[in-house]
Amino acid sequence: MLGTSIFLGEDLNNTVKKNLLSMKKHGFIGIFSSLHIPEDESAHYSKRLKVLGEWATELEMDVMVDISGSVLSKVGLSLDRPQEILAIGIKGIRIDYGVSNKQISDLSHFMKVSLNASTLTETDLVELKREGANFNHLEAWHNYYPRPETGLDKENFTKKNQWLKQHGFRIVAFVPGDNILRGPLFEGLPSLEKHRYSHPLDAAIELLIDCLVDDIYIGEPGLKKKTQKQFQSYFIKETMLLFAEPEQQSIYATLAVGLHQNRWDAARDVIRSADARLKKIDDIIPEYSLNRRKGSITIDNQIYGRYMGEIQICLTDLSRDKKVNVVAQIVSEDLSLLKWCKGGQSFEIMLNK
Numbered sequence: 001m002l003g004t005s006i007f008l009g010e011d012l013n014n015t016v017k018k019n020l021l022s023m024k025k026h027g028f029i030g031i032f033s034s035l036h037i038p039e040d041e042s043a044h045y046s047k048r049l050k051v052l053g054e055w056a057t058e059l060e061m062d063v064m065v066d067i068s069g070s071v072l073s074k075v076g077l078s079l080d081r082p083q084e085i086l087a088i089g090i091k092g093i094r095i096d097y098g099v100s101n102k103q104i105s106d107l108s109h110f111m112k113v114s115l116n117a118s119t120l121t122e123t124d125l126v127e128l129k130r131e132g133a134n135f136n137h138l139e140a141w142h143n144y145y146p147r148p149e150t151g152l153d154k155e156n157f158t159k160k161n162q163w164l165k166q167h168g169f170r171i172v173a174f175v176p177g178d179n180i181l182r183g184p185l186f187e188g189l190p191s192l193e194k195h196r197y198s199h200p201l202d203a204a205i206e207l208l209i210d211c212l213v214d215d216i217y218i219g220e221p222g223l224k225k226k227t228q229k230q231f232q233s234y235f236i237k238e239t240m241l242l243f244a245e246p247e248q249q250s251i252y253a254t255l256a257v258g259l260h261q262n263r264w265d266a267a268r269d270v271i272r273s274a275d276a277r278l279k280k281i282d283d284i285i286p287e288y289s290l291n292r293r294k295g296s297i298t299i300d301n302q303i304y305g306r307y308m309g310e311i312q313i314c315l316t317d318l319s320r321d322k323k324v325n326v327v328a329q330i331v332s333e334d335l336s337l338l339k340w341c342k343g344g345q346s347f348e349i350m351l352n353k
Contacts, residue, residue, distance in 0.1 A: 003030025053089025189219025
């Protein structure tokens with residue numbers, strides 16, 4: 001599942017809802033929020049939480065709210081009255097600290113409860129089982145880390161996830177956004193430190209493929225429109241959407257636009273469009289020879305004989321070749337996505353407007 005974040009420190013106005021609508025349209029069905037409330041903001045948070053619940057119900061999205069201690073009482077709710085929490089559209093509670101395993105067990109019979117994936121211990125599991133927790137409603141969520149250098153290490157993160165999987169937990173983690181970063185630091189909100197300045201989709205794929213994560217949430221409230229399209233394309237259409245800039249010296253850039261599939265016998269140095277040479281095209285005239293940088297989109301010209309028309313994307317820097325026309329360049333922010341175009345992966349090239 002994909003999710004986004006909405007924070008209650010500011011008014012939930014039409015702009016916020018419009019952004020949420022866009023995220024839902026592009027495949028995001030979860031909402032994460034937090035109830036760490038300043039002393040003089042209880043009334044505002046109570047109102048905004050209800051608005052968020054109404055939006056989620058309207059859009060058929062699931063809201064998970066992060067709490068600690070007795071913070072729910074500040075907005076007139078209580079863990080002892082879970083029906084009231086559900087009634088305002090909140091589907092789950094993420095427990096941070098200050099809540100006993102007995103309370104968690106009781107709550108798990110009414111709603112989804114997420115536990116801190118990084119701090120959960122064997123002792124906690126024993127206590128939860130003894131208290132009769134409904135493990136079908138328990139999930140393990142990792143934190144996000146606003147301060148640079150404090151995010152988690154991939155190796156230890158993955159080892160902890162292996163342990164969580166052995167106990168049947170669904171695992172959730174965060175990747176940074178790329179649109180409006182959350183203050184006061186504006187340094188991204190990733191679970192893994194290595195993802196702090198990464199392309200959100202690159203980070204998400206790594207968590208899913210390498211780290212045993214099940215659900216991905218964007219730490220910030222939303223993504224750029226083009227990044228939303230990339231998430232939708234990858235997770236719904238199973239196609240990697242790549243944006244490119246045309247090479248000004250080439251007249252063939254538009255030939256590379258559209259859907260492709262990397263050959264199943266994937267090459268080391270390039271992504272090869274499996275069916276590009278099967279399309280009927282006019283002769284590709286040799287153009288001014290250019291160095292092929294990582295991300296260069298190329299089309300073999302008539303000097304290459306039967307290879308004429310083959311479309312490739314360079315995975316590494318390659319020297320110029322008079323038999324190969326460089327027609328476009330994958331934009332720099334999308335270069336990290338190329339490594340996930342394995343054999344058989346569908347991909348789409350779209351030129352920036």
